[in-house]
Amino acid sequence: MYRLERVRKTFPDAAALDGLTLTVHRGEHVAVIGPSGAGKTTLFRILNLALRPTAGRLLFEGRDVGGLSDAALRRARTRIGTIYQQQHLVGRLRVVHNVLAGNLGRWSTLRALTSLISPRDVDAAAAALAQVGIPDKLHARTDELSGGQQQRVAIARVLVQDPDVILADEPVSSVDPSLAVTLVSLLRDLSAESRKTLLVNLHSVDLALNFFPRVVGIRDGRVRFDLRPQAITPALLEELYAGHADEERQLAQLKDGYDPFGRACRPLFDLGA
């Protein structure tokens, strides 16, 4: 599905990715973890073709995206659905339009315009909202929804888009722990049902270890480990997060038996034992 070969991405002030190599196969579920500033968001923006690598190659479905024309790039984007951290919906539009925006890569501009006046494909939007558990919000104004409901709308938009890959960039970092579990398992189940590839960038280590069969640790723009959760030791995690106070505290709490997600997750360090 994806193949990144020594991808570098530099911004005027810093290097975000520094020779990152990664292969993701069709249908895989992958969690990406790492300290803040590790380059995770940059990686996701390269994967959804919003950014172009400064050096190295990105192959999507075997094709080097560096050589794609504008139209081919847009076609490729229709096959990649992205869920952002938050505030990437258009608050003033009604939920139905934000969900139907998943069709924008397919619809003609005329159809897109007339749908704003009289929504097309309302059934598809309603079905997607039912799948994410908020069927009654179809005609609500998006900025009147709670943070968790907005994330469900974002997932519904991706369902309407019906891509081959779902990328979720810290989708649950702004919702409370129990809702985080609900949303991550929703993403996982919906992707499994329709055999979509799923990549999730997670701030919380135990969600990653509990819900994903493959966990990639990133630090300083490079892959530090790429393992099954059973193979990830506390020492590896400490090394990954060394020098980042917030995340180190999170690890320490987990070692003390602190369980922010309640019964939904197994205790983290039972895994290795």
Next chain:
Amino acid sequence: MTGGGARVAAVPRPRTAGWLTAAAFVVLLVWSYRGTQIDLGALVGGEAMRQIGGYLAKLFPPDLSAPTLRAAGVGAVETFAISFVGSLLAVLIAFPLALATDRSLLYRGVLYEGRPPAGARRAVRVGVYAGAKAVLNVLRTIPEIVWALLFVFMVGLGPFPGVLALGFHTGGVLGKLFGEVLEDVDPRPLEALQSTGASRLRILLYGVLPQAMPQFVAYALYRWEVNIRAAAIMGLVGAGGLGQRIHFAISLFLERELLTLILAIYVIVTLVDALSAYLRSKLV
């Protein structure tokens, strides 16, 4: 500690800056007072007061005869029409020009991070941006009354040159204001729409305009309120409406008719203000 003291000394003392600003303001005030030849004596002196009082007395009572009322009514309707059609024309001029000055739709920002336009393509787009900016500046900096004079010479007397004048000047003003609204649009939803494979035109429809439209409407309504006043004086240079009749009334010493016309301006401006406020509360 000594290092801290040195840093404080390096900062300019705010008190000095305050005095300098005050002194500059006084100098500017004295200079413009002399330049504009304000003569308070002429306004409040005995002879002047008698003259002012005499003229005011001639205005009363307002002429409420049928022909004058009809003239005031027709003039008011014409002024209203000039302001309305002129404002509409202004929006039609401002909207495409403002879009042409939105650099995040043309060549930079989140929509171009993946593929920044290069070479001739970029040059054309920067040219579109600079050209639209220049046109807006010309439209805006020439006052509507000067546009009206020009159009009276080009298309003749009447309300039509008034409409064109308001449309051109206000088009420039609204184009600049719309452009500022577009610059403030939150780019994050645009990036999300792009990630669905949407073209830039569809991103404009679903991401940019929904965010910008309420402010577009608010600005357009506000400029309509300004334009009803502007339309009332447009006639002084022959561009129709109440202004043209006021010009005649003053020239022909028809003071009582003049007061009727001024009252008509009061009524129509108040009406448009109320209507605009109502629409704003409904639409924005």
